Amino acid sequence: QKEVEQNSGPLSVPEGAIASLNCTYSDRGSQSFFWYRQYSGKSPELIMSIYSNGDKEDGRFTAQLNKASQYVSLLIRDSQPSDSATYLCAVNAYIWNFGNEKLTFGTGTRLTIIP
């Protein structure tokens, strides 16, 4: 079993709709959860972080965490063509990192927004 699992996609969503990306993790002790966006040939860019159960909203992005189910998701509202990218889920055992960002990544989900 992979430590962090994501559906590789590709996931196609019409422009303006909600894109839903999912991630499960195996280490029940995980404390920090991140979503990175990566455009082709570019660096991964952090777009959301979440540490507590529930929802965290930032603009069009909402991260959802359920530690009991070991599940984290990312919702993108009003999807735009510029949201087309690979989305990487990453997990860390530490909640206050003080320089310990040893992240465990999933393989990523490729998202395509259809105009």
Added chain:
Amino acid sequence: EAGVTQFPSHSVIEKGQTVTLRCDPISGHDNLYWYRRVMGKEIKFLLHFVKESKQDESGMPNNRFLAERTGGTYSTLKVQPAELEDSGVYFCASSQYGQRGEKLFFGSGTQLSVL
């Protein structure tokens, strides 16, 4: 402010040769990380520097890989001798000491191809 810079962006070498990858972190960032993504797999942690000291090198695959960070500024990752399975994208990331994981910045990576 300049981001994390990696050089070269691409490297093609033959099996048995030596390659050195370089990473310049964001100025003032004490933490420097190396990650690697091999084809079709997830991004995996290699090692972590705090300034010039190796904090965690548990992800280094074998002794053909040598990472250095002299003076606590830029870092190099040498592969000697390179093998076919070393092909992949090598990412460098940096963060400021004492900051949470959300401040982890990635470079664009070096695409290494071993033929």
